[in-house]
Amino acid sequence: MSDHRDARILVVDDQEVNVHLLVRVLASMGLDRVRTTTDPFAAADLFVDFRPDLVLLDLHMPGLDGFGVMGQLRVLTGPDDFVPIVVITADATTEARSRALAGGANDFLTKPFERTEVLLRISNLLDTRALHLRLDERRNELEVELQRRQEAERRLLAEMAERTRRIRLVMDEDRLRIVYQPIVDLQRNVVIGVEALARVDAEPQRGPDEWFAEAASVGLGHELEVHAVRAALACMDDLRDDVYLSVNLSPRTLTAGGVEELLATVPGRRLVLELTEHAEVEDYEALQDCLSRLRARGVRVAVDDAGAGYSSLRHILRLRPDIIKLDRTLTGGIDHDPVRRALSSSLVSFAQELGGTLVAEGVESTGELGTLRRLGIPYAQGYHLGRPGPLPTALLDQEIDLRDQGPPDCA
Numbered sequence: 001m002s003d004h005r006d007a008r009i010l011v012v013d014d015q016e017v018n019v020h021l022l023v024r025v026l027a028s029m030g031l032d033r034v035r036t037t038t039d040p041f042a043a044a045d046l047f048v049d050f051r052p053d054l055v056l057l058d059l060h061m062p063g064l065d066g067f068g069v070m071g072q073l074r075v076l077t078g079p080d081d082f083v084p085i086v087v088i089t090a091d092a093t094t095e096a097r098s099r100a101l102a103g104g105a106n107d108f109l110t111k112p113f114e115r116t117e118v119l120l121r122i123s124n125l126l127d128t129r130a131l132h133l134r135l136d137e138r139r140n141e142l143e144v145e146l147q148r149r150q151e152a153e154r155r156l157l158a159e160m161a162e163r164t165r166r167i168r169l170v171m172d173e174d175r176l177r178i179v180y181q182p183i184v185d186l187q188r189n190v191v192i193g194v195e196a197l198a199r200v201d202a203e204p205q206r207g208p209d210e211w212f213a214e215a216a217s218v219g220l221g222h223e224l225e226v227h228a229v230r231a232a233l234a235c236m237d238d239l240r241d242d243v244y245l246s247v248n249l250s251p252r253t254l255t256a257g258g259v260e261e262l263l264a265t266v267p268g269r270r271l272v273l274e275l276t277e278h279a280e281v282e283d284y285e286a287l288q289d290c291l292s293r294l295r296a297r298g299v300r301v302a303v304d305d306a307g308a309g310y311s312s313l314r315h316i317l318r319l320r321p322d323i324i325k326l327d328r329t330l331t332g333g334i335d336h337d338p339v340r341r342a343l344s345s346s347l348v349s350f351a352q353e354l355g356g357t358l359v360a361e362g363v364e365s366t367g368e369l370g371t372l373r374r375l376g377i378p379y380a381q382g383y384h385l386g387r388p389g390p391l392p393t394a395l396l397d398q399e400i401d402l403r404d405q406g407p408p409d410c411a
Contacts (some may be wrong), residue, residue, distance in 0.1 A: 001031040004031060004126040010052035011036040012043045012069060013088070014061040018111070020090070022056055025118055040064040044072040052083065053129050054122065057343030059089035059100060070104045082132040083188070084125040088113060164218045166202065171227050175202045178232045179388035183246065183359060183381045186373045193272065194245040195381065197388050201363045229262060238391055246272040248304060255286045260293060268298030272323060278302045284318050291319070302359070316354070324351050327363025331382075335367035341375065348376050 013019050019036045025137070026034055035050045037043060040061045047055070056075065059066035066087060077083055084106040089096065092110040100108055107121050170176050176198055183193040197323030198208045215224040224287055225248075232247045239245060245266075253259060263271060271292065281287055291301055302323035303316055316324060326344065334340040344360070351358045360372050372380055 004029070004053075004123065004130070005033075006128070007031060007033065007053040007126050008057065009034045009054050009122075010043070010046055010050055011056045012040060012046075012066075013056070013058035014038050014040065014060075015058070018058065018088075025115055026122075028115075029122070031117055031122075040066075040069050043069045044076060046078055047073055054125055055083065055085045056122075057085055057087050057105075059087050059091055059096060066104050070100075080136065082129060084129055085390055086121060088118075093218060097131060098376065160218055163214050164220065166226060167211075167215045167218060167220045169202055170202050171224065176200050176224075176228055176231060178228070178235070180391050181234070181381055181388040182386040183379055184378055184385045186369070186378060191243065191386075192379065193246055194239070194391070195246040195274070196228075196235070197250070198228040198231075198248075199388075221250070222253045222256050224321065225249055226262065229259070233262070233266055235272065235391055238269070241270075244270045244272050244300075246274055246302065248274045248276060250276055251281045251287050255283065255290050260290065263294065263299065264297070268294065271298075272300045272302050274302045274304040274325065275321075276317070281315070288319070305361075317348045320354060320356070322356050324354075324358050326358060326360045327379075328382075330370065331360045331362050331380075332364070332367060333368070335365070335371040341371065344372070344377065345375050 009026055011019055011026075011034060013022070013036075016038060019038060023034055023036065026032075035046055035052070036045055041064055043057075057066050057069060061069075062103070066089070072086060073083070073085065085104060085110060087100045087105045088109045088111060089100075090111040097108045106125060109118060109121065130166060176275050177200075178196050179199055180194040180196055182191040183195060184190070185192045198212075200206075200208060200211045203210040212221060212224060215221045229249065230248050232245065236245060249259065254273075273291075287376050295301065300322040301319065302325055303319060303321040304325050324347065326347065330340055330344060334344060348358060357379065360377050360380040363369050363372065363380045363384045365384055368382075369380065369384055382401045
């Protein structure tokens with residue numbers, strides 16, 4: 001038999017001798033959490049107070065019989081609860097048995113009863129009660145978990161809706177503006193191009209990468225990128241004819257359609273398309289097909305942030321870019337780091353063999369600039385050469401000498 005020593009038993013019988021007998025039987029099972037009454041009218045209050053796991057109930061009692069007691073107890077029992085009732089009676093008639101079972105009894109024993117049979121019946125019903133309690137506990141746990149997940153889903157949907165609202169606001173109210181950072185020829189000391197960089201004037205105040213990541217998370221990444229490129233292309237008429245414009249696009253947006261038509265509005269020879277390497281390319285064949293059509297129009301291709309993302313060399317070898325842009329993690333402190341110098345020097349030869357050229361990003365000091373020039377890296381950009389800002393008209397109209405002057409101010 002299972003161990004039910006913690007089970008609570010309620011005994012209702014108007015005969016004291018029967019109550020004492022049942023208490024002794026229960027004690028032999030180790031069941032000592034027993035409450036008894038010979039008053040059937042007290043049964044309901046005891047049931048509420050004691051919360052038994054099983055009820056042993058006499059059938060024929062004066063004033064209120066067992067059928068009436070069962071009716072009261074079933075009212076007090078929740079629809080999903082299971083508290084077994086065993087009727088123990090001297091009435092062995094078929095009518096009494098049928099009426100008791102129909103009235104809510106779970107088992108029916110006749111007096112005098114066999115001790116072993118009583119023990120077995122009680123043990124089986126307590127097993128069922130214990131199983132019911134475990135199932136009920138598990139059901140409650142699942143309901144709590146379901147509520148938790150539903151609440152999390154509601155919060156997520158609300159958050160997604162708020163993200164979507166923010167991105168739509170940026171585009172609909174034209175809160176995305178473009179700033180430009182010069183790209184400098186380190187040998188001739190002239191600006192040869194500008195990179196268009198997006199800035200968002202909306203709450204919350206944060207970097208553009210976070211805005212574009214949020215747009216992608218709600219399925220608006222393509223729209224926001226195209227919006228930014230369209231805004232960047234508006235400057236083409238203001239740029240000197242020998243200065244190119246560099247715009248950023250993710251491979252996913254480029255292959256999604258619609259971008260080629262937009263880029264067709266400007267001369268291809270004056271356009272550089274920077275592909276960020278922070279996102280893994282899902283379909284190189286589709287990307288290469290798209291790039292082939294753009295290159296046929298004279299558009300050059302740059303790999304942005306080389307060395308900071310997925311499988312740099314494999315990415316570069318598959319795309320064969322015209323320009324490799326060294327990430328700021330490679331150029332920062334290069335004047336003090338022989339490992340960075342060795343890697344950058346090898347990339348100069350690598351780019352030449354590939355038929356491309358290098359642009360070093362993130363140049364922030366005179367020492368870094370001098371080191372890059374000595375390594376033979378031909379082009380660079382960074383705060384030391386010019387901060388992102390409005391189109392640097394004055395800078396584009398004249399040559400600059402980076403050897404004898406401080407860094408040009410493009411803001």
